[in-house]
Amino acid sequence: MREKRVVVFFVSLLLILASGFMLFAGGKQEKTTGTSAPKEKKMVMAMVTNQSGLGDQAFNDATWAGFKLAEKKLGITPKVMEAREQAQYVPYLSTLAEQKADLIVGVGFMIQDAVKEVAEMYPDLHFGIVDGTVKLPNVASLHFREDQGAFLMGAIAAKMTKSGIVGFVGGMSTPITNRFEAGYRAGVMTANPKVKVLVSYAGTFADPAKGEEMAMAEYNQGADIVFQVAGQTGMGVINAAKKVNKWAIGVDRDQNYLAPDNVLSSMVKRLDIAVFNAIKMVVDGKFKGGIYSYGLKEGGIEIAPTTSKHVPKEVLDYVNMLKDKIIAGEITPPATLKELESYKPPKI
Amino acid sequence: MGQSMFIFFLVKGLEISAPIAFAALGAVFSERSGVVNIALEGIMIVTSFTIVWASIALQSVWLGLFFAVIAGSFIALIHAVVTVTFKVDQIVSGVALNIFAFGLARFLSQKVFGQETQTPTNPYLFPQLLGVNSVAFWLIPIAILAWFVLYRTVFGLRLRTVGENPEAADTLGLNVYGLRYTGVIISGAMCGMSAATLFPSQWISGMTAGRGYIALAAMIFGRWDPIGAVLASLLFGYADTFRIMFETKIPIPSQFVQMFPYILAVVVLAGMVGKARAPAADGKPYIKGED
Numbered sequence: 001m002r003e004k005r006v007v008v009f010f011v012s013l014l015l016i017l018a019s020g021f022m023l024f025a026g027g028k029q030e031k032t033t034g035t036s037a038p039k040e041k042k043m044v045m046a047m048v049t050n051q052s053g054l055g056d057q058a059f060n061d062a063t064w065a066g067f068k069l070a071e072k073k074l075g076i077t078p079k080v081m082e083a084r085e086q087a088q089y090v091p092y093l094s095t096l097a098e099q100k101a102d103l104i105v106g107v108g109f110m111i112q113d114a115v116k117e118v119a120e121m122y123p124d125l126h127f128g129i130v131d132g133t134v135k136l137p138n139v140a141s142l143h144f145r146e147d148q149g150a151f152l153m154g155a156i157a158a159k160m161t162k163s164g165i166v167g168f169v170g171g172m173s174t175p176i177t178n179r180f181e182a183g184y185r186a187g188v189m190t191a192n193p194k195v196k197v198l199v200s201y202a203g204t205f206a207d208p209a210k211g212e213e214m215a216m217a218e219y220n221q222g223a224d225i226v227f228q229v230a231g232q233t234g235m236g237v238i239n240a241a242k243k244v245n246k247w248a249i250g251v252d253r254d255q256n257y258l259a260p261d262n263v264l265s266s267m268v269k270r271l272d273i274a275v276f277n278a279i280k281m282v283v284d285g286k287f288k289g290g291i292y293s294y295g296l297k298e299g300g301i302e303i304a305p306t307t308s309k310h311v312p313k314e315v316l317d318y319v320n321m322l323k324d325k326i327i328a329g330e331i332t333p334p335a336t337l338k339e340l341e342s343y344k345p346p347k348i
Numbered sequence: 349m350g351q352s353m354f355i356f357f358l359v360k361g362l363e364i365s366a367p368i369a370f371a372a373l374g375a376v377f378s379e380r381s382g383v384v385n386i387a388l389e390g391i392m393i394v395t396s397f398t399i400v401w402a403s404i405a406l407q408s409v410w411l412g413l414f415f416a417v418i419a420g421s422f423i424a425l426i427h428a429v430v431t432v433t434f435k436v437d438q439i440v441s442g443v444a445l446n447i448f449a450f451g452l453a454r455f456l457s458q459k460v461f462g463q464e465t466q467t468p469t470n471p472y473l474f475p476q477l478l479g480v481n482s483v484a485f486w487l488i489p490i491a492i493l494a495w496f497v498l499y500r501t502v503f504g505l506r507l508r509t510v511g512e513n514p515e516a517a518d519t520l521g522l523n524v525y526g527l528r529y530t531g532v533i534i535s536g537a538m539c540g541m542s543a544a545t546l547f548p549s550q551w552i553s554g555m556t557a558g559r560g561y562i563a564l565a566a567m568i569f570g571r572w573d574p575i576g577a578v579l580a581s582l583l584f585g586y587a588d589t590f591r592i593m594f595e596t597k598i599p600i601p602s603q604f605v606q607m608f609p610y611i612l613a614v615v616v617l618a619g620m621v622g623k624a625r626a627p628a629a630d631g632k633p634y635i636k637g638e639d
Contacts, residue, residue, distance in 0.1 A: 052553075055463035173602050198596040203606040207557040209547040210592075213364055216479075217593045220356050232466065232552045239469070239549045243476070258469065 045070065045279050046079040046101040048092045050108035052206075053082040058231065058252045059271065063107050063130055066275030073276075074283045076102075089114035097122040103282045105130065105275060109176055115139065126287045128278045130271060131176060137289040140281070142274045145295030146176060147183030148326050149267035150227070151333035152296075152303055152319050153249050154187020156265050157225045158195045159315045160247070167198040167218035167226035169237050171205035175336070180229040180251075182340040183333045190322070190331075190345040198223050202233045211236025212243075219244050225264060227251070238263060247310075254304035265311060266304035274300055297327045321348075357593060359478045364592075365585025366484040366545035367392070371563035372570065372577040373494050374538025378424075379572055380498065381531025382511040382629040386442035387427050389560025390449030391536050395420040395543035397453040400470045400551040401460055409472040409548060413483075417540030423449060424536020428529045435633035454553055467551040474548065483544045487578065490541070494574040507531055511627035514634035524634050562613075569617055572627060587612045 045067060049060040060082075067078035079101065081092045089111050096104045097118055105128035106115040112132030119127045119139045127139040134141055157166040168184055170177040185197050198218045202210045211233035215226050219240065226241065227249040228234035234251065241248035241262040250256065250266030274294050281287045294300020303323075308316060325331045325346075334340040371388050378385040398419040403412030423445065430441040458464045475482050498504040509517045510527045518524050542563075547555060562584055570576030587609035595605045 053465050055458075056465050057463075167596075200592070200595040201602040201606070203602070204557060206552060206554045208550060208552055208555055209364075209367070210557070212547065212549075213360065213589070213592050214595075216360065218596065220353070220593075221596065232555075235466075235469075235550055235552065236547065239547075244479075 042075060042077045043102040043283060044077045044079055044099070045103040045105070045282070046081065046096045047105040047107060047275075048089060048096070048111065049080065049082045050110055051083060051085060052232065053084070054080060056232070059130075060107055062253060062269065062271035063105065063275050066272035066279070069272060069276050070279040070283075074280060076279060076283065083111075086110065090117055093118040094121065097125055100125070102126065103128060103279060103287075105278070106132070108132070109174055126282055128275070130275070133291065139289050140278050140287070141291045142271075142278060143291055143293045144269050144271075144274070144300055145293060145335070146179045146267070146269070146301070147186075147333040147335040148295045149269070149301040149303070150180040150183030150229075151187035151190070151326065151331075152323060153227055153265060153267050154184040154189075154197075155191040155319050155322055156187075156307070156311060156315060157184075157227060157247075157249065158188040158191035159318060160264065160311065161195055161223075161225050163222050163224045164194060165196045165198060165222040165224070167215070167221075167223035168200070169211060169214045169218065169226055169228045169230050169234070170199070170201040171230035171233050172203060173201045177201070177229050178337050179335050180227075182335060182337050182343075184227055185340055186333050186343050186345070187322075189343070190348070191318070193345060202230055205231035205233055207233050208236035208239070212240045215240035215248070216244070219246055225249065250304065254306055256304060256306035256309070260309075263306075265307040268302040268304050270294070270300050270302060273298075295326075296323055355478070357589060359480045359484075360593070361582065361586040361589040362487065363480040363484040363545065364589050365582045366481075366487050367542040368559050368563045368566055368584055369487050369491070369578045369581035370538045370541040370545065371535075371560055372566040372581050373491060373574055374535035374541075375564060375567040376494065376498070376570075376572055376574050376577050377507065377531045377538075378535035379531075379567065379630050380511045380627055381507050381528045382514060382627060382632065382634065383428070383431055383528050383532050384438040384442065384631045385424070385427060385532060385535050386439060386561075386564060387423065387445035387449070388535065388539060388563055389556055389558065390446035391420050391423045391539040392542050392546070392556045392560045393453045393554075394423055394449045395540045396546055396548075396555060397456060397467070397551045399540070399543045399548050400467050401456070403470045403472045403548065404468070407472060409470070409474055412470075412472065412548065413540065413544050416543045417537045420536040420539040420543075421533045422536070424532050424539075425529070427536075428532040431633065432525050432528045432532070435635065438631055438633075450553075453551070457551065457553075465553040469550045470548060474544065481545055481548075483541070486541070487545075491574055491578040498574055508627070510634075511629055514629050518634075518636065524636070528634075565613065565617070568626075569613075571625070572630075583616065584609055584613060 070076050071078050103126045107130045109131050115129045116134045119136050130142045188195050215237040225247040228237035229251050238248045238258050242259045247264040250263050252269050255266045256263040334343045395416040399412040399416035402415035403409045430436045431438045461467050514524045566580035567577045570580040591605050591608045
């Protein structure tokens with residue numbers, strides 16, 4: 001029986017250790033980076049990350065960059081809570097709501113329903129959702145016109161391919177990844193209708209090994225440029241490009257640094273700008289719910305600056321011309337796969 | 349399908365199956381000694397981190413592999429201490445270890461690299477053979493070796509005896525605890541091999557994506573036999589390879605194509621289940637000196 005007690009002790013110790021590690025690892029869970037300013041009543045703006053948390057060098061970091069910018073320029077106090085699993089979204093959002101944060105931003109498509117639920121419970125507070133839509137008067141939905149950016153990536157790929165085949169690797173097949181796909185394929189079609197596009201979805205955003213295999217399969221089928229829209233699965237795509245020395249196109253931020261000789265271009269989403277603007281609305285007391293759409297025109301979508309490293313000037317000029325036409329409204333890239341079916345490339 | 353495409357399919361399938369197959373091989377040793385090890389997933393997360401960390405720190409992926417094997421063995425050792433010496437329910441210990449390992453890897457990543465969910469990329473990689481990670485090819489000799497050890501050596505015979513009938517083994521003067529420790533530690537060490545073939549370029553939280561559990565399923569479906577476990581892993585791996593290679597060519601929604609390997613697994617398991625038999629003392633702690 002003595003042994004049983006030792007056992008119980010051991011298991012509890014292990015569990016305590018485990019939860020300790022989890023807490024520690026998420027130690028910045030409620031990080032407040034405000035200087036201990038004596039100034040009374042700074043506005044508190046908060047974000048709840050998706051499962052990747054801070055340090056993902058993508059979505060969450062870019063949103064957080066917007067908060068940090070607002071801290072410097074507008075003097076707010078930024079706050080972040082890192083959700084570890086889907087079940088934590090609602091509790092975290094409502095904790096912040098109970099603390100009467102002046103703006104609460106949820107990051108990512110997956111948190112959409114949680115934001116809706118909490119925003120309904122606290123109609124007096126302001127909420128934001130990145131990459132999702134919540135139709136409530138107190139929620140600002142920040143949308144990005146990925147179709148426009150992906151369109152330009154498609155044009156670059158179609159102009160740069162030597163094999164006449166380009167690829168696309170998506171994470172999960174969601175409305176947003178589909179929007180990327182539609183824009184990309186339309187871009188390819190516009191720049192060179194003879195180029196074939198291979199499309200596959202990994203079914204996950206967090207499995208780099210699978211991403212590498214999917215990209216390898218596309219390279220093996222003759223693609224020489226693969227556009228990845230797959231979060232951390234996409235790290236595998238870039239790795240595959242490095243291994244076979246072909247091109248990858250990055251997403252969300254300038255990913256050229258991951259493989260300087262193999263990342264042709266990246267479609268950059270300026271989440272920081274969108275979030276900063278939302279924060280500014282609250283600071284100025286002009287917050288309004290609704291959909292805020294960030295495209296090429298609003299500076300919410302950009303071509304990565306490192307693109308000029310590998311892409312020759314005449315291609316860049318062509319792409320910039322397309323960009324101007326999109327901004328002017330002369331070209332409307334399809335935003336869904338349905339729209340893609342009826343898309344006719346314009347005469348240029 | 350052209351010939352080069354066929355070779356590509358063959359070697360890719362091997363590479364995709366390898367992480368599952370190595371873990372399944374290790375699990376055979378653990379279960380044959382009488383210890384269920386559902387902590388494979390967690391062990392794999394830790395070894396995947398260790399291989400990246402040690403490779404970057406020591407500037408050699410071979411040393412990285414060495415330390416990944418050590419780390420896997422160490423986590424498995426915890427499982428052995430808890431379940432063999434202290435006779436905790438093996439499932440409970442496995443679940444606790446999975447949670448523990450997940451947190452441990454994130455904690456270490458935060459401490460070492462200052463990023464919790466992913467490490468920087470590891471530039472030190474294994475040499476390529478036929479366009480895939482050369483370590484994947486080790487699977488074949490290691491599987492044969494595992495079969496030989498289990499069925500043609502004294503150690504293998506003793507290990508199996510301990511898993512079938514520990515009382516009899518004890519009576520014969522075999523070291524039941526020692527053999528079970530060895531079985532469990534082998535399963536941890538093999539998870540180090542899994543890490544080497546999974547994605548040694550970078551560690552990302554959650555990157556094992558359930559492969560540890562698939563390995564467990566493969567081991568059961570392979571009827572607790574090294575060759576069977578490897579063949580089962582290859583079935584899962586090649587099903588996945590098939591869908592990866594032909595997804596671009598099949599005009600049905602990608603979600604359905606992605607289901608294919610799992611549907612295949614369920615169908616095959618359903619057809620097999622009657623014939624699978626676990627070692628008699630699998631999952632039961634052995635208490636010395638009682639009846």
